[in-house]
Amino acid sequence: MNNYKVSSNKIINKNNSILYDAFNPNNISFLFEKIQQKLYKLLQDKTKKGIHCITPHELLNIALHLTDHKSGESIIERLNQIVDLHINTAIKVNSTGYMARQFSSVIPVSAIYDVVNSLCPQPASFYECGPLPNVADKIIAEKFAKFLGWENSNYGMISTSGASLANLTAVITARNNKYPNIWKKGNADQKNLVPTIAIGTDAHFSVSRIAGIIGLGQDNIILLPLNAQRQICIKQAKQILNKAHKNGKDIFCIIAAAGSTSIGAIDPLKELSELAIKYKAWFHVDAAHSGSFLVSDQLRNRVAGLTYADSFCLDAHKTLFVPAACTLLFYKNGDKTKHTFPIQASYVTEEFEDEITKFESGTKNFECTKRPSILNLWVVWSLYGQQFFATKLNLLVKTTFQAYKYLQTLDNFETLHKPESNILCFRYLPNEKKLSKEKLNYLQLKIRDKIRDEGRYFISKVDLDHITALRIVIMNHEISMDDIADLTKHIETAANSILKTF
Amino acid sequence: MNNYKVSSNKIINKNNSILYDAFNPNNISFLFEKIQQKLYKLLQDKTKKGIHCITPHELLNIALHLTDHKSGESIIERLNQIVDLHINTAIKVNSTGYMARQFSSVIPVSAIYDVVNSLCPQPASFYECGPLPNVADKIIAEKFAKFLGWENSNYGMISTSGASLANLTAVITARNNKYPNIWKKGNADQKNLVPTIAIGTDAHFSVSRIAGIIGLGQDNIILLPLNAQRQICIKQAKQILNKAHKNGKDIFCIIAAAGSTSIGAIDPLKELSELAIKYKAWFHVDAAHSGSFLVSDQLRNRVAGLTYADSFCLDAHKTLFVPAACTLLFYKNGDKTKHTFPIQASYVTEEFEDEITKFESGTKNFECTKRPSILNLWVVWSLYGQQFFATKLNLLVKTTFQAYKYLQTLDNFETLHKPESNILCFRYLPNEKKLSKEKLNYLQLKIRDKIRDEGRYFISKVDLDHITALRIVIMNHEISMDDIADLTKHIETAANSILKTF
The missing domain is CATH 3.90.1150.170 (Aspartate Aminotransferase, domain 1)
Incomplete structure (x- = not known):
């Protein structure tokens, strides 16, 4: 193949021919090769690169020029220019110069696998549409269950699109389990109770937003102060929770971090889980960053306290190095997820056999069309192993x-x-x-x-x-x-x- | 290249060599080629295929065998088996036999572009990390603004991960704008008001879940009956809303569909927008399925009423044929998004210049690490055009x-x-x-x-x-x-x- 073939069939009109050309397998292979060449060059380049600053308006002008092409360039020329612009303006996660944020230097095969996910979709919320990701969820969950000592228990795991969504989902599960009528009746019905969430002062902004989103009000968040290591200070937490409890706050959820976004601090998980038990609260850990330490024999001990969590999430797109967004949300007791989203849609949840229902995540995760990002993780695990x-x-x-x-x-x-x-x-x-x-x-x-x-x-x-x-x-x-x-x-x-x- | 090179460097240990081999550009190109060959075959195959049924346990056994490989197969052999299994168990969107659901037959170049998005990330919530998607948002928004007659107004658009999230985000925006203290004080503080959402009885389950999620309670949803075309019946809607209003319900949001998931019905948008004005309610349209009709001169008229919406979303991963999830959420008045998520994180929203702030979506969309799916759409638009x-x-x-x-x-x-x-x-x-x-x-x-x-x-x-x-x-x-x-x-x-x- 040495060119993108433009169809000359005069029976179909010009617009139709662009469409059919775009779906022509030979043309697709040609585009594939062009992109492969660009990415090969990117990965071979070992120069140090931080970031290429460009103002929005400068970039807008360049991008607009590419959008409204009037210069008669070929499709391939335009694609080349677009990929070059993308690479030039992107963060340099493939360079040793980039040390800014928790963006992964992505494992190449898991990035390439995205084209399989996209061209051959397995929408993951329902087994019928995405059997493989639903099965992969189970395989990956079992691996982690062993690291947690949960393997003989009734644990649960859903994969979802980002820790913001995972943290929200966990809190909704906690809330709906604590207040059985809140889903139907709303917060206003909890007459004498003031449902309250306790979080560390260094919690990620997706965590501190939750009370606002679910209508509890940001004022009903209790901020737990930190110790010198910027972990939640247990001594102060005890005092503050005790005082709040006496003031009529119903602390239904305590959220810890492992590790924090700012410095990677891991909160004292076991001690916090004991406090949660005391207040009959759900204990959730935002382990987006360091939950993946579970896979390492050397590092597992640092997050051993996750075993005491009622739920925790980890971002595989951070520290398991797969493309965004691939977040795993674990539950110590999988049955609790029955109350996460207690509504079903008739056209997706038909009279499934029991066996399939067990493999469905649709009523437990937020998304309807869910990208099967778990497969990006599973493919690496299968090719290269846990180690x-x-x-x-x-x-x-x-x-x-x-x-x-x-x-x-x-x-x-x-x-x-x-x-x-x-x-x-x-x-x-x-x-x-x-x-x-x-x-x-x-x-x-x-x-x-x-x-x-x-x-x-x-x-x-x-x-x-x-x-x-x-x-x-x-x-x-x-x-x-x-x-x-x-x-x-x-x-x-x-x-x-x-x-x-x- | 004719093989995946396994490093024989004895200085680094075996585990390290697997890691370095996985990041070796030559090996990556080799994997790329293997996957390309598989996908070429898939796209060339013109046989009719519906779906390949396989029970979860049957599939689990096959997948487990691939995960815990003990048979000494090479990395390439395992990858081949995984991609084959993926293709065999996937829905057949590339075949003319698949007519089951609203899953796109994906435009190939937009699917291939996913490997650029994944290997060279541009996380889209913040301009610094993802300049190109933030600029592409603006370009695509402007195209649609023209279709809507909004081009000279203060419209806004964010791209987000799925219509479930877009619908939730729109309702939160509506709620926070109507009840300025609800974010801080919570629903329980709206003493004499009963915040209520009105939706069609055929609304997507992501819409009917919202009241439960944000703590208003599912009982505070008003279901609007349908006419013979399964559109919201205006006559009955008027009566029901009037009665609810008299009973002290504060209808702050009316949600219509264009088109419905079940049959693709498009609600009477103009008439519903007038009802919304009457009750000082926000008018949101879940146009996940048919909002994309705006791009077609032939079909635009069917969704012309979107111009009256305070907000609406459309799923580009449905009817603009790009990989999931790429949802566009439009606001008639972009300023309203200032109240969507009124919290900022210090480590991401620094003292940006005004210019950059205008290009930031982080405080307006739910996600933190957001996949730049808008680029999958923009690349098709740039290569092939609106037509x-x-x-x-x-x-x-x-x-x-x-x-x-x-x-x-x-x-x-x-x-x-x-x-x-x-x-x-x-x-x-x-x-x-x-x-x-x-x-x-x-x-x-x-x-x-x-x-x-x-x-x-x-x-x-x-x-x-x-x-x-x-x-x-x-x-x-x-x-x-x-x-x-x-x-x-x-x-x-x-x-x-x-x-x-x-």
């Missing part, structure tokens, strides 16, 4: 810890925590100048921006109780200590140049 | 209408509605036997199952006010009247064989 994920995770956590130790040996760097995962926050402290707290914060921001604008590395910033810090997230296993050392030199140079303007 | 979508849509709607006319010429078939889109419901009525209502319903079910088990066609069934009907959804533009005629013959044969057992 593959563990190896990559172990490397990331090890490099992060080494970076932490290394920064401690440097004069002008201060680490803000001992990393519990692959996230590290630190500051640059110039020793030759005494700076106010505000100026010191501003310096970190300016360093972040300068490093970003250089385009070699991209790191993020974070605000920890009004202290601005630099933040790296090691997602690419090819990042080495040489890269960390090089990054610190660039930070030092950037800082010195910024300090001259202070 | 491409219109051509495919026009063909589908035309074939459906021809099928309707054709069935009317047949003795033993009864159509249940004049199709407003690409969905047609009908029944087989044996003229030689008088059957009870129950037996007649049972016959349709049995026909559906028998046709399914033959494996040549796959059609669905639907329950319309206790009348069971057969249902076809024409999503593949290659389905011709010959296929429809052939299908009716198979139905006739199936029915005759089933009737012998009655």
